[in-house]
Amino acid sequence: MTFSLHGIGASKGIAIGKVHMVARGLVDVPEYFVEKSEIEREVERFGIAVAEARAELGAVREHIPPDTDTDIAAFIDTHLLMLDDSAITSAPIRLIREEGRNAEWALKLQRDALVAVFDAMDDDYLRTRKNDIDHVVNTVQMRLLHTEKPLRRADGSFAGKIVFADDLTPADTVLMQHQGVAALVTEFGGPNSHTAILARSLRIPAVVGLHNAGPYLRDEDTVIVDGRKGVVLVGPDDQTVRHYKKRQREIERIHAARRKLRFAPTVTCDGESIVLQANVELPADLETAVQVGAQGIGLYRTEYLFMNRDEPPGEEEQYQAYTEVMRAGEGAPVTIRTLDLGADKQVDGSRPGAPVTSNPALGLRAVRLCLKEPGLFRPQLRAILRTSAHGPVRMMIPMLSTTAELAQVLELIKACRKELDEAGQPYDKTMPVGAMIEVPAAAICADIFARELDFLSIGTNDLIQYTIAIDRVDDEVNYLYDPLHPAVLRLIQMTIRSGQKVGIPVAMCGEMAGDARYTRLLLGMGLKEFSVHPNALLEVKQVITESHVRESRKFSQRVMRVIKSTTRSALLEEMNRL
Ligand code: PEP
Ligand code: MG
Numbered sequence: 400m401t402f403s404l405h406g407i408g409a410s411k412g413i414a415i416g417k418v419h420m421v422a423r424g425l426v427d428v429p430e431y432f433v434e435k436s437e438i439e440r441e442v443e444r445f446g447i448a449v450a451e452a453r454a455e456l457g458a459v460r461e462h463i464p465p466d467t468d469t470d471i472a473a474f475i476d477t478h479l480l481m482l483d484d485s486a487i488t489s490a491p492i493r494l495i496r497e498e499g500r501n502a503e504w505a506l507k508l509q510r511d512a513l514v515a516v517f518d519a520m521d522d523d524y525l526r527t528r529k530n531d532i533d534h535v536v537n538t539v540q541m542r543l544l545h546t547e548k549p550l551r552r553a554d555g556s557f558a559g560k561i562v563f564a565d566d567l568t569p570a571d572t573v574l575m576q577h578q579g580v581a582a583l584v585t586e587f588g589g590p591n592s593h594t595a596i597l598a599r600s601l602r603i604p605a606v607v608g609l610h611n612a613g614p615y616l617r618d619e620d621t622v623i624v625d626g627r628k629g630v631v632l633v634g635p636d637d638q639t640v641r642h643y644k645k646r647q648r649e650i651e652r653i654h655a656a657r658r659k660l661r662f663a664p665t666v667t668c669d670g671e672s673i674v675l676q677a678n679v680e681l682p683a684d685l686e687t688a689v690q691v692g693a694q695g696i697g698l699y700r701t702e703y704l705f706m707n708r709d710e711p712p713g714e715e716e717q718y719q720a721y722t723e724v725m726r727a728g729e730g731a732p733v734t735i736r737t738l739d740l741g742a743d744k745q746v747d748g749s750r751p752g753a754p755v756t757s758n759p760a761l762g763l764r765a766v767r768l769c770l771k772e773p774g775l776f777r778p779q780l781r782a783i784l785r786t787s788a789h790g791p792v793r794m795m796i797p798m799l800s801t802t803a804e805l806a807q808v809l810e811l812i813k814a815c816r817k818e819l820d821e822a823g824q825p826y827d828k829t830m831p832v833g834a835m836i837e838v839p840a841a842a843i844c845a846d847i848f849a850r851e852l853d854f855l856s857i858g859t860n861d862l863i864q865y866t867i868a869i870d871r872v873d874d875e876v877n878y879l880y881d882p883l884h885p886a887v888l889r890l891i892q893m894t895i896r897s898g899q900k901v902g903i904p905v906a907m908c909g910e911m912a913g914d915a916r917y918t919r920l921l922l923g924m925g926l927k928e929f930s931v932h933p934n935a936l937l938e939v940k941q942v943i944t945e946s947h948v949r950e951s952r953k954f955s956q957r958v959m960r961v962i963k964s965t966t967r968s969a970l971l972e973e974m975n976r977l
Contacts, residue, residue: 406609408629409595414582419560445502448542582624608874657937661692687933695731697930698908717782765798787827837861842890845897859909923955
């Protein structure tokens with residue numbers, strides 16, 4: 400039986416392989432004892448969660464299209480029956496009443512007992528049924544925990560597998576990449592989440608926002624993932640597999656042709672020289688950046704150095720890591736962004752001890768967090784300054800929103816310089832300091848920031864999120880995520896013009912810069928520096944070398960004037976056909 404599941408394409412590429420379901424049984428469950436007087440209330444809480452889980456599965460069953468294979472409905476019916484089974488519904492109640500355990504803990508203990516029985520079975524098919532237990536138990540756990548997106552740590556072996564998870568953190572993605580995962584598929588998440596960006600930079604085909612797909616997939620199912628279209632084909636027949644293998648070979652041929660552009664200068668048809676640099680997060684990106692001939696690193700996301708570890712790296716370790724990047728770039732300029740932790744960039748998947756905030760993207764992230772914790776910030780500032788002794792380094796501050804923050808940062812940098820002078824440690828006294836323009840307030844006041852800084856770089860991922868008020872990781876509002884929104888285009892234009900007026904360079908390092916559909920538009924708006932993920936660099940370079948800036952300028956002005964979004968997209972397409 401072949402059927403397709405449709406989500407959002409987050410990272411291009413085709414993968415064919417077997418499914419590996421992760422984290423289904425790894426919900427972080429609180430364990431505590433309940434006061435005697437609260438036991439009946441706890442039993443009631445459990446009963447409500449089971450009823451809600453039943454309603455949820457019932458709703459999923461209702462949404463199965465009538466022409467879909469009946470097996471799928473039967474599969475959900477199995478889960479509904481399990482929710483009526485005393486092994487899942489009554490046994491935890493006994494544990495709550497007799498042992499005073501909280502509902503989540505009682506359910507987890509019962510799940511472990513059931514899974515142990517299945518694990519001991521000889522029959523492969525029956526053994527895989529334990530996934531069903533996890534699906535059902537997790538549906539109840541999520542109701543108990545009132546969470547849709549529990550943060551979980553993934554583990555296990557992912558070599559060559561198509562990993563399916565409800566959601567993945569960037570930290571999980573990194574761990575999986577190390578194990579050679581073939582593709583990622585998630586129920587939640589948008590195409591501009593850090594996990595999606597990471598998948599693109601790791602060249603892992605990825606589909607996100609595949610709602611309610613869990614019940615349709617099982618461990619070891621053969622699937623094809625088309626990361627461009629956002630489609631997952633389950634149980635493909637031989638002919639379909641042959642077709643997709645052919646597509647894989649075609650994609651490889653296109654890449655091979657683009658690789659020839661590596662040594663070509665980045666100059667438009669009418670002679671404008673453009674700076675085309677790479678965004679780097681992981682050491683592997685650096686290798687690709689060099690391979691594709693990037694003219695330096697326009698965004699080095701340092702937060703990945705801080706992930707999957709207990710203690711943050713000290714000054715010395717950071718200095719070594721940054722100079723390593725410098726060396727690998729063979730003398731090309733490197734823009735090191737100071738720490739941008741917080742919101743969807745957590746140091747690990749579980750955020751131990753982090754306070755629960757209702758709007759993390761509006762909270763203590765990036766430069767705000769760094770200014771609050773100078774013990775974290777100063778070693779990084781010193782490490783970046785010291786790296787500047789070895790080659791052209793630029794320091795870039797993320798998420799600036801007020802000039803007071805900028806003044807504080809500049810003051811701290813001054814203090815670090817003084818310390819280095821006193822210790823006789825070398826650094827480049829003219830090292831440029833710039834900022835990311837990724838908050839509307841900063842874009843609107845870009846002229847003021849431009850006067851205090853040596854360069855600006857537009858971070859469209861956050862700029863779009865904050866301008867249109869859409870959470871970049873929430874796929875429910877992803878349909879609103881539009882780089883062509885007039886408000887976004889105006890803010891970009893204002894930033895570019897502010898830089899031009901003061902005479903400082905303005906780059907763009909958000910994902911918009913790496914999407915070749917927007918290259919001509921941005922050239923026409925006056926952008927002269929692009930920093931893109933290395934895997935997109937040659938495609939963007941191809942468009943630049945086939946463009947005329949003067950012609951693009953006329954089209955860009957028209958795109959900016961158009962009110963209707965469909966007309967805007969049509970104009971963009973026309974522009975790209977020139
Ligand atoms: C951006 O916001 O556009 C950006 C490049 O920064 P990040 O994606 O790391 O938040
Ligand atoms: Mg950002």
